[in-house]
Amino acid sequence: MWLSRMLLAGAAGLIALALVAASAAVAADARPDWPKLHTNEEMIDDATRAPSIDTRDPLAVLDFVLKSLPARVKVHPTENYYYFWFWHDHVKWAGNLRLDPQERDRGLVNFAYFEDYTEWAAESRVNHRLLGAEDGVTVEKLAPLVYRVTFRGTAVEFALNDLSETRPPEGFLRPTEVYVGPVLDDSGLPFYLVWNKDQKLFHYILNEQAPAAEAWRASRISPRILIGNRTGFALYRDRYRDRKILIGIYASNAAVNNYYDGPFDQLPDNFIKDDTLHDAILALEPGLKGKIDRFGNSPGGKERFLIGPYMQWRTEEDLAVVKRCAADPKIKGERWYGCFVIERQ
Structure with a gap:
């Protein structure tokens, strides 16, 4: 996309x-x-x-x-x-x-x-x-x-913003994951952009080492789903690691393209190492070979590959699709992380 x-x-x-x-x-x-x-x-x-x-x-x-x-x-x-x-x-x-x-x-x-x-x-x-x-x-x-x-x-x-020393803590990443770089969204929320090379998907995972910029509350549908009072961002508490994955943004914010429309437009451009992002995008979309630069831009830079794996929600019940998938006993291991890719990346 x-x-x-x-x-x-x-x-x-x-x-x-x-x-x-x-x-x-x-x-x-x-x-x-x-x-x-x-x-x-x-x-x-x-x-x-x-x-x-x-x-x-x-x-x-x-x-x-x-x-x-x-x-x-x-x-x-x-x-x-x-x-x-x-x-x-x-x-x-x-x-x-x-x-x-x-x-x-x-x-x-x-x-x-x-x-x-x-x-x-x-x-x-x-x-x-x-x-x-x-x-x-x-x-x-x-x-x-x-x-x-x-x-x-x-x-x-x-x-x-110099985030060149920002790294996930020891044990934060799974063996199949690659750290792409630090993200500071225009909402003020900090994330790690992570690529799962086994499942071929991206995640924005909350950086809790940075200063807090949100007051989180448990959703009505699951204690594992947290919602930000200020931003409307929705996170899921990971089953396998002590971390929180971005799963949703509030739809009205996306409609008006405001501060809280998600981190898709705040990639870690100053800190991307070599072809890390480029190679991840090609693994996901092989047809783009020769059509993007190392930032995922099209020739001339008018378009950029969209990394937005989270959903747009209006009611908390909209987030129940994540709850049901994550609770399915048949979905385990690396496949489980596919539950958090709601929108096409």
Whole structure:
């Protein structure tokens, strides 16, 4: 299955863009360790603000974005997207800057923005540009995984997420499994991307060594199925290892392509060793030989092989198909892991 790069460019993101003109003074008694307070007042003020930029002009929007950011930012998601959103002309807009591993060292950065998706409105057109020196945009490598983007006198350093030392703990993987790399999803949840070479399937397995980013509760249908209160992600407690496998995302999140639509678009691009991912994809889909690069991209990079083995659920009863399969006494050993591949990969 192929995944449109334009869809990725339209993904909603992890980091809300702070509007300089709307930033409020910090309350005198606020403590730095307290949660950040968000108010309805701010939302209404932003939604009713008079338009001030030309959203038809990508360079004008880029200028606004860079000038609204601090001098240095952290790019958390592992496909190197820095997501933002803002209100303009009574509409919520979303977008991202992406420092692709095959383009950033050539002085190029992807920039995309669009009217944010909703379930009740038609999908909006994504404004996407690959920007470089011809557009007045400079991309400089300052250090491994640190890049500076400069445009119209404004420079912002983008520190990509360095997970190069992230490994599953001893005994975490089964003998038939290969660790592809670390994933930090735009939901904030960390996973290990794992390839089962015996069964020819992928899993996203929760990385519980990383800081917690979710409050999990047992589902109504099985204590082995956990559901995230914030994200709607569903996990299954492995029978053979002390670990949790991603089995589902909430369908409404997938419909609007938001932060919680699953880790299919946050593969570990900076940390993929040699042809590990490429060879796994070909083992699953031999017909793609000669048609993908080592990241699973089609020629030109407009599409990417989709790794999304989890289901989309709306009620907890939808997850019962996993419960029934995993409880079947006739399904044992490596075959048991096929119970968690719900959608075609």
